[in-house]
Amino acid sequence: QVQLQQSGPGLVRPSQTLSLTCAISGDSVSSNSAAWNWIRQSPSRGLEWLGRTYYRSKWYNDYAASVKSRIIIDPDTSKNQFSLQLNSVTAEDTAVYYCARGSRAYHDSWGQGTLVTVSS
């Protein structure tokens, strides 16, 4: 059974960088069949897919156009986890952030969610 455990600060100052980590148990970040995603949820935007990282003989990343200039999703094979960095945050980035294992077919394992508030 796959479990995803999120960690990271719940408060970020405007213009700073939001950083979250998702630790994986029960699967490998280097799996050739899984993709590792970040999704956020806010009252104004609903559920919004942000991006993913996955390994298919080499590492790939895909990002949503809405955040592409500000986002990095990185795997860490030594710790079997992946991270989210979102730069230059504003109040509009305030949301609950989820990591999830998923593909085009479905997202079957989700982290517990982290409420990130952007405020000075």
Add this chain to the structure above:
Amino acid sequence: DIVMTQTPLSLSVTPGQPASISCKSSQSLLFSDGKTYLSWYLQKPGQSPQLLVYEVSSRFSGVPDRFSGSGSGTDFTLKISRVEAEDVGVYYCMQGIGLPWTFGQGTKVEI
């Protein structure tokens, strides 16, 4: 981006009665591999979303058979044959035909 539109946005149901949620996509969700990538999730109060149905009609492991999905192309439906108290929450559809994956706005089901 593909737009997913759910109706209704809220639904009040009586335990033991059926419920139905519609999801329409702005383009066909039939992929080149012959599969249709439409999935359904339930977000119970205070919890993360959980997978119910994938590829239109395949129930995920452990999901009760009172949940069923149907549809094709751009029109899809999630049905609950007999609603139970534990089914309350917000239901979302999601498309996997093209990035970015997009979700419907959610349907809140309450007893």
